[in-house]
Amino acid sequence: MIDRYTPECMKKLWSDEARYERWLKVELAVMESYEAYGLIPKGYSDLARKNAILDDKKISEVEAQVGHDVIGFVKVATSNMGDEARYFHYGLTSSDVVDTSFSMAIVESANYIISKIDDLMDSTFALAQRYKHTPVIGRTHGVHAEPTTFGLKVLNWYDGISRGKERLTAEIKRIGVGKISGAVGNYANVPPEVEKLTCEKLGLAPANISTQILPRDLHASYITVLAIIGSEFERIATEIRNLQRTEIREVQEPFTKTQRGSSAMPHKKNPVNCERIVGLSRIIRGYALSAMEDISLWHERDISHSSVERVIFPDTTSLIYFMAEELNRMITSLVVDEERMRSNIYMTGDLVFSERVLLKLIENGMSREEAYLIVQKASMKVWNNESSSLKEALKAYVGDIDLNDAFDLSCYLKHVDDIFKRFEGRD
Numbered sequence: 001m002i003d004r005y006t007p008e009c010m011k012k013l014w015s016d017e018a019r020y021e022r023w024l025k026v027e028l029a030v031m032e033s034y035e036a037y038g039l040i041p042k043g044y045s046d047l048a049r050k051n052a053i054l055d056d057k058k059i060s061e062v063e064a065q066v067g068h069d070v071i072g073f074v075k076v077a078t079s080n081m082g083d084e085a086r087y088f089h090y091g092l093t094s095s096d097v098v099d100t101s102f103s104m105a106i107v108e109s110a111n112y113i114i115s116k117i118d119d120l121m122d123s124t125f126a127l128a129q130r131y132k133h134t135p136v137i138g139r140t141h142g143v144h145a146e147p148t149t150f151g152l153k154v155l156n157w158y159d160g161i162s163r164g165k166e167r168l169t170a171e172i173k174r175i176g177v178g179k180i181s182g183a184v185g186n187y188a189n190v191p192p193e194v195e196k197l198t199c200e201k202l203g204l205a206p207a208n209i210s211t212q213i214l215p216r217d218l219h220a221s222y223i224t225v226l227a228i229i230g231s232e233f234e235r236i237a238t239e240i241r242n243l244q245r246t247e248i249r250e251v252q253e254p255f256t257k258t259q260r261g262s263s264a265m266p267h268k269k270n271p272v273n274c275e276r277i278v279g280l281s282r283i284i285r286g287y288a289l290s291a292m293e294d295i296s297l298w299h300e301r302d303i304s305h306s307s308v309e310r311v312i313f314p315d316t317t318s319l320i321y322f323m324a325e326e327l328n329r330m331i332t333s334l335v336v337d338e339e340r341m342r343s344n345i346y347m348t349g350d351l352v353f354s355e356r357v358l359l360k361l362i363e364n365g366m367s368r369e370e371a372y373l374i375v376q377k378a379s380m381k382v383w384n385n386e387s388s389s390l391k392e393a394l395k396a397y398v399g400d401i402d403l404n405d406a407f408d409l410s411c412y413l414k415h416v417d418d419i420f421k422r423f424e425g426r427d
Helices: 008-013 016-036 044-051 056-066 069-077 083-087 094-130 150-175 192-201 217-244 272-293 304-332 338-345 351-363 368-383 390-398 416-421
Strands: 135-140 143-149
Touching (some): 008 304, 016 044, 016 056, 016 192, 094 150, 135 150, 135 338, 143 150, 150 217, 150 416, 217 272, 217 304, 272 304, 351 368
C-alpha cells in the first residue's frame, strides 16, 4: 500500500489497529457463544471486553520476542484480565481468529468498493443517456466499420461495470464465512455449535468444512473478480485514450486550467488518468495469479499464503476503490466533441456505408457475390484516392439504381431506444 493510491477507508480497514480490533471481536464472540452453551462461566465475555488491552506497540514488541503475531496479541489483550483470561482463545487455533476476522475485513472492503461502483454506474448511465442518439463511427481492428452512437458505446461500458458489481456481490456471500474449528478443522476442542453461533454474531456463515484455515480458492476467487473489474475499467480507459488521440479527438479526459501535460511541450494534453488506470489493472491481474498460487498448501495448512495475502489484499482492494473513483471523475467530466464525431464518420468518403449499399444492390436483383465485388471495386477507388466518395465511385457500376437511402445515418440509430429499454428499471 502506498499513499498515492490508498483511500483513507482502506488504509484504516487494513491497519494493524483495525486488525487487532477484529481479532478481539472474534475472541469475544467465541466467549459469548461458550457462555450461551454453559461451557464457561456467565459474564466472563463482558469482563474480557472490559479488561482487554489493545496496544499496537506492545503487541509488536511481544511479537518480536515470540515470533508469532497472534500470541503477541493474546498476551497483551489478556494482560489486564483476571480469571476470565483462562477462557480467552480457549480451544482455538490462531487461524480461527485470523481467518474469520480476515473474512470480515474482505466483506467490508467489498462493500466499500460496491459503493464506488454504484457511483460510477450512475455517472456512466447518465453519460450514455446524454449521448444516446449522437452518431459516432464504430471501429473494428482500429479501422472505420459502421456508424453507431456514442450513447451505445457508453452503455456497453455501463453493462460491463454492472456485471462486475454482480460478480462482486456474489463474492460477498462466498467469502463471508468463518471457521472456529480448531487446529486441523475437526472441532476436537471447540464444538460446532460454538462456531455456528460465533459466526452468526459476526455476520458470517460457518464454512462447510475447513482445515486449520479456510480454503484459499475463496480468496483467489475474490481477487480474481477484482482483477476482472479492473480489466473492465481498463477497457473503458483504453477506449477513452484511443478516442483522445490527435487524429481522432472525439473525447478528452478532463484537463484543469492549471494542469500541465508535459515539462517540455506546453501544448500537450495527455490521457494520464486513463493510463494510470491501465497500469494499475496490470498489477491487480498479477495479484490474481498470486492468489491462485495460494490455493495449493501442504496438508492441513502451511504459512506460505500469509505473506502473500498481507500484500495483495490491502493493495488490490485499495487500487480497485481508487480506480473506480478516478474513472468516475473522468466519466463525470468527460469532454465530448459531437461535431468531431460526425465529421469523422464522413472522413473516408462514405466508405462506412458499404454494407448498406451492398444490401441495396441485392434488393435490386443482384446476387450477393456480384454486389459485393462491385462495392469492393468502388471502395478500393476511394481508398486509392481515385474517387472522392463511394457514392461517386459507384456511378460507373450501378447505372440508375437509387442508392441515396443507403447513405442515411438514421438506419444506424433506429433501434437505439430499443437497446436502452433493456436497461429500464436498473438497480
